[in-house]
Amino acid sequence: MSEEWRKLGFDTKAVKLGYKPEVSNDYSLVPPIGLSTTFEQDDPSSHRGFLYVRQNNPSRQILEKGFALLEDAKYGLCFSSGTSAISAVVQLLNTGEHIVSSEIIFGGTYRYFDRIAGRVGISTTYVDATDPKNVERALQDNTRLVFLETPSNPLLSLCDIAKIAEIVHRRKDILFAVDNTFLTPYFQRPLELGADISVYSVTKYLNGHTDVCMGAMCFNDDSLYPRLRYLQNNAGIGSSPFDCYLVHRSLKTLPVRLRRHMKSGLKVAQFLESHPLVTKVLCPWLPSHPQHELAKRQTSGYTSMISFYVKGGLQETSALLKKFRVINMAGSLGGVESLAEIPSVLSHATYPAEERVRMGITDNLVRLSVGLEDPDDIIADLDLSLRSAVSLLYGERRIYSITACFCTVALRAKARPITLKIFMLLFDNATS
Incomplete structure (x- = not known):
C-alpha cells in the first residue's frame, strides 16, 4: 500500500479502496466483474498474473487490496466465508499443536475447533479471556495459535488485545489472531493493538446487505502471505468474483x-x-x-x-x-x-x-x-x-395495565428520564 493511500481518511479509503479507473480497459469508476474462470497465457508454463479463478481473479485482487487499505495492512485475503478464513488460520498448524481460544466465541468457530481441528489432533483450550492472565496460564509448549473474539458472540464481553498481545509475543512461535467481525476496522484496529491477523466474517457489517457470504483476513507478516495464499487456492476456499464485486460496492458506504x-x-x-x-x-x-x-x-x-x-x-x-x-x-x-x-x-x-x-x-x-x-x-x-x-x-x-399504557405514551412523547423511570417502576410492581 502506497503512502499516497495510507495518509487518506477512513471515509475516503472506503470510497476509493485503492482502485484507480485506469486499471480497467474502459476507465470505469466501478471495477468490472471478472467472471472468466480461466485466462489466456503467453507461454505454456507461465501467465500474466491470473491463471485460474480459484487461484486468483481480478475482482478478488481488487477487493483484497481494498481490505488491506482499510486496515492499513500489508496484505488482505478474501475467502468464501468467515469460517473458511478461520479454517485457513488453523490449517497453518500441524497435528499435535495447540490453540488457546476465548471461551465465548461464535458457535461455528467452536464447532470447527472442537469437531474438525480436534479430530485431526489439533487441540483447543477455552479460557475466560476477559482476564489476560487466563490466556497466559493456558499457554503450552505446543501452543501455536491464540484466537480471540472481541466483542464476543453473543455475550459481548471484551478481551484486552494489547495486553494479550504482549503476553503472546514473549514467544516467537505463536500466532495471535482476533476475530473483529462485530466492530470492523472502522471501530477497532487489532493489528495496531498487537494482533498478527485480524479475521472477519464479511457477510456481516462489512458487506452489510444480507446478500453475500464471505470471509477476509488482514496481516503484515511477509512469511504468512505465501502460506495463506497457498491454502486459499489449494483448499478451494477463495471468494467468487461476483461476491467480490458486491462487497466492493458495499464497503463504499461502510x-x-x-x-x-x-x-x-x-x-x-x-x-x-x-x-x-x-x-x-x-x-x-x-x-x-x-x-x-x-x-x-x-x-x-x-x-x-x-x-x-x-x-x-x-x-x-x-x-x-x-x-x-x-x-x-x-x-x-x-x-x-x-x-x-x-x-x-x-x-x-x-x-x-x-x-x-x-x-x-x-x-x-x-x-x-x-x-x-x-x-x-x-x-x-x-x-x-x-x-x-x-x-x-x-x-x-x-396485564395490559394503565401503567403500561402510560409507559408507552411517555416513550413516544419522549418524557424526561425520571418520569419514564417512575412509570417503569410502577409497571414492574404491577407485574411482580
Whole structure:
C-alpha cells in the first residue's frame, strides 16, 4: 500500500479502496466483474498474473487490496466465508499443536475447533479471556495459535488485545489472531493493538446487505502471505468474483452505515435498559457494561449488537420473537435489517448445555442486531412485543395495565428520564 493511500481518511479509503479507473480497459469508476474462470497465457508454463479463478481473479485482487487499505495492512485475503478464513488460520498448524481460544466465541468457530481441528489432533483450550492472565496460564509448549473474539458472540464481553498481545509475543512461535467481525476496522484496529491477523466474517457489517457470504483476513507478516495464499487456492476456499464485486460496492458506504448503526443501537439499548420486562442489557458502549472503560480505550465506537435477558424462559422468549413485526427473527447480523435470535437454540446450540448455562447463554437471552430502520419503529416493536409476552409470563393475568399504557405514551412523547423511570417502576410492581 502506497503512502499516497495510507495518509487518506477512513471515509475516503472506503470510497476509493485503492482502485484507480485506469486499471480497467474502459476507465470505469466501478471495477468490472471478472467472471472468466480461466485466462489466456503467453507461454505454456507461465501467465500474466491470473491463471485460474480459484487461484486468483481480478475482482478478488481488487477487493483484497481494498481490505488491506482499510486496515492499513500489508496484505488482505478474501475467502468464501468467515469460517473458511478461520479454517485457513488453523490449517497453518500441524497435528499435535495447540490453540488457546476465548471461551465465548461464535458457535461455528467452536464447532470447527472442537469437531474438525480436534479430530485431526489439533487441540483447543477455552479460557475466560476477559482476564489476560487466563490466556497466559493456558499457554503450552505446543501452543501455536491464540484466537480471540472481541466483542464476543453473543455475550459481548471484551478481551484486552494489547495486553494479550504482549503476553503472546514473549514467544516467537505463536500466532495471535482476533476475530473483529462485530466492530470492523472502522471501530477497532487489532493489528495496531498487537494482533498478527485480524479475521472477519464479511457477510456481516462489512458487506452489510444480507446478500453475500464471505470471509477476509488482514496481516503484515511477509512469511504468512505465501502460506495463506497457498491454502486459499489449494483448499478451494477463495471468494467468487461476483461476491467480490458486491462487497466492493458495499464497503463504499461502510462508515456511513456504521455511524447510523451505532446511533440507533445505543438508543435501542438505552430503551431496553429501562424496560421492566428486561432484566439485563449487554452492550459495551453503555456505562453499565462492566468493561465499558476498556471499550472506550480499545475501540473508537460501537456497531449495533445488543444482547438482553428477558423475564421468563424459552417459552416467553420465543413468544417475544414471534411477535416482532419490524424486527426479523433470523440468524446472522450486521445487515440493514434488524435481526433477532435466541443463541441457546440457534447460533450456540452446539455448546454443551451446562457450558451455556455457566457462561450465561441461557434460554432467555436474545441477541439483537439493530438495523437501519427508524429506531423509534424498532423501539415500538420491542415495546409492544415485550408487553404481549406478559400474558405468557403471568398466565391469565393479562396485564395490559394503565401503567403500561402510560409507559408507552411517555416513550413516544419522549418524557424526561425520571418520569419514564417512575412509570417503569410502577409497571414492574404491577407485574411482580
